[in-house]
Amino acid sequence: MSVINNTQGITDYCYKMRRELHKIPEFAFKEIHTSDFVAEELQSMGYKVRRSVGVTGLTTVFDSGIPGNTVLLRFDMDGLPIPEETGLSFVSQNKGAMHACGHDGHMAIGLSVARYLAQNPDEITGKVYFVFQPAEEIGQGAKAMIADGLFDAISVDYALAVHLWAEQAYGWLGIPDGPLMAGSSDIQIEIFGKGGHAAKPDLTIDPLYIAAKVINALKDVYPGDDTAYQTGLVTLTQLEASDRRNIIADKVTMAGTARWFDDDMRKTLHNGITEIVNLISRQFGAHANLTFKESTVPVVNDKKVAMVCRQTAKELRVDKANVIVDDKYRTNLSEDFAYILNQVPGAMLLVGARKEFDGTAYPHHHPKFDIDERAMTLAVAILLETVKNLTAHENEWL
Ligand SMILES: [Zn+2]
Ligand SMILES: [Zn+2]
Secondary structure, three states: OOHHHHHHHHHHHHHHHHHHHHOOOOOOOOOHHHHHHHHHHHHHOOOOOEOOOOOOOEEEEEEOOOOOOEEEEEEEOOOEOOOOOOOOOOOOOOOOOEOOOOHHHHHHHHHHHHHHHHHOHHHOOOEEEEEEEOOOOOOOHHHHHHHOOOOOOOOOOEEEEEEEEOOOOOOEEEOOOEEEEOEEEEEEEEEEOEOEEOOOHHHOEOHHHHHHHHHHHHHHHOOOOOOHHHHOEEEEEEEEOOOOOOEEOOEEEEEEEEEEOOHHHHHHHHHHHHHHHHHHHHHOOOEEEEEEEEEEOOEEEOHHHHHHHHHHHHOOOOOOOOOEEEOOOOEOOOOOOHHHHOOOOEEEEEEEOOOEEOOEEOOOOOOOOOOOOHHHHHHHHHHHHHHHHHHOOOOOOO
16 A cells, blocks of 8 residues: 555645534534534545434445455544634634544544545455544443444444544554553442531531541542552542531532443442442441442453554554554543444554643643644554555455
8 A cells, every 4th residue: 555655645635624623623412514524525535425323423435346354443523612722723613612632633534544545446455434423522422323223234344443642742652452441430429427517516427527538548549540550440529518608418429430441340449439438438327328330331452453553553654753552551531432342343543642832732621732733644544554454354464
């Protein structure tokens, strides 16, 4: 494949698409103009587009006409309810909405891959199933597309997705075996004490005091540092007690999130949290009620597919980028591509895209978040080359 000699054509188109899409961010399941934009682009390349798969999702197929495997490529489309502060020339035109996670870049990458294949149809075998997914940020889009028959129309052998990654610089690729991103549970903890007058705490069982003990104990046991990859992570973010200054509440409610990398870790973590909360509550004569609701499952890379991605990456020569392949990286963040990987073997690739702004590199979901656009060309190249390797039946790595 001649991607390496042809990056300028890819780059110009890809940047243009990203900047157009950056102007029109829309929220989860409301990607109306965004999906119209993507559909029209694909149609102008000659693709037949299937709309409204999972509300605003859309799909199309590149068919080489030559027997080979089918590879699904997932690109997410939703923006975030964040007022943009980048001051970019292509700043969001939708007040209060922003592409602050890089999904504008993901769609541009997807369109660029589709365009390249439309223009160079003889370079691969098999089929490529393009999936433009809504509502990644609320963890619902992939599930909605699957429920709407994502896998009914076509039999898929492998799946790939990329995420532009602000933690790492251009040239870095995170492609580990096994879990890459965490599964998450929503936690709610209620502590029932005995309320009363703030001036008579000795006559009460103060659930807020007990909640403070619980918060401290959970932080001691699950500090959220590197040990989180072995033990799991719990972070409490919400606390609701009395609505009066002079009344001690009967009950305190806390909520937060737990993150884990496999089912055993999930069970151990849930049990550990439950034990700590119950033990402390009982110690003070209170009792507690805990609920855990699974929010997303972990993103788990298939070993064979991840290996093909890494081998492909090592052979890439794009824009003189020094490609660094990190096969150990993990993050406590979550991604709903996990549900697609539950159905077919595949891999998610993180693509370093850190961009400094006034001397600071802002994280995903920040009003000043931006990406190093060069990372998009690298992502297009690695997807095209990996697809070429995965669709070929006779590939030595499969
Ligand atoms: Zn995000
Ligand atoms: Zn994202």
